[in-house]
Amino acid sequence: MTAKKIKILIGKPGLDGHDRGAKVIALALRDAGMEVIYTGLHQTVEQIVRTAMQEAVDVVGLSIMSGAHLPICQNLLKMMKNEGLGGIPVVVGGVIPKQDISKLNKLGINGVFPGGTPFDEIVAGINEVVT
Numbered sequence: 001m002t003a004k005k006i007k008i009l010i011g012k013p014g015l016d017g018h019d020r021g022a023k024v025i026a027l028a029l030r031d032a033g034m035e036v037i038y039t040g041l042h043q044t045v046e047q048i049v050r051t052a053m054q055e056a057v058d059v060v061g062l063s064i065m066s067g068a069h070l071p072i073c074q075n076l077l078k079m080m081k082n083e084g085l086g087g088i089p090v091v092v093g094g095v096i097p098k099q100d101i102s103k104l105n106k107l108g109i110n111g112v113f114p115g116g117t118p119f120d121e122i123v124a125g126i127n128e129v130v131t
Contacts (some may be wrong), residue, residue: 005033006033007057008037009051009060010037010038012041016064017041019041022063028123053085059110060076062094089110089111091111091125091129092104092109092111094115111128
């Protein structure tokens with residue numbers, strides 16, 4: 001019996017135009033056996049939530065380089081809860097200052113992976129929050 005393949009949405013919210021990291025992570029997750037849906041650049045929180053709903057994902061991952069991770073995550077979690085998706089774990093990566101990791105966790109973010117986090121640590125973290 002094979003384990004269910006994790007389906008993850010990688011979203012790039014806001015006006016941040018830097019997506020190389022998101023694309024590299026998407027490839028690493030795919031190589032680790034996950035099904036990856038990448039939204040592309042300049043997505044609104046509403047678009048990310050809608051895609052998560054339409055694709056029936058197991059986890060939502062955000063790549064945020066703009067420094068707006070706290071309000072974006074707060075808005076995303078609120079909207080996901082309102083749409084009945086509150087049980088889907090959310091992870092965040094990108095430029096995340098150390099002092100904001102605990103703030104994100106308190107908001108309800110299930111995993112924070114600042115730039116430079118090794119791929120195997122990200123894969124293990126996602127596996128942990130989904131299972």
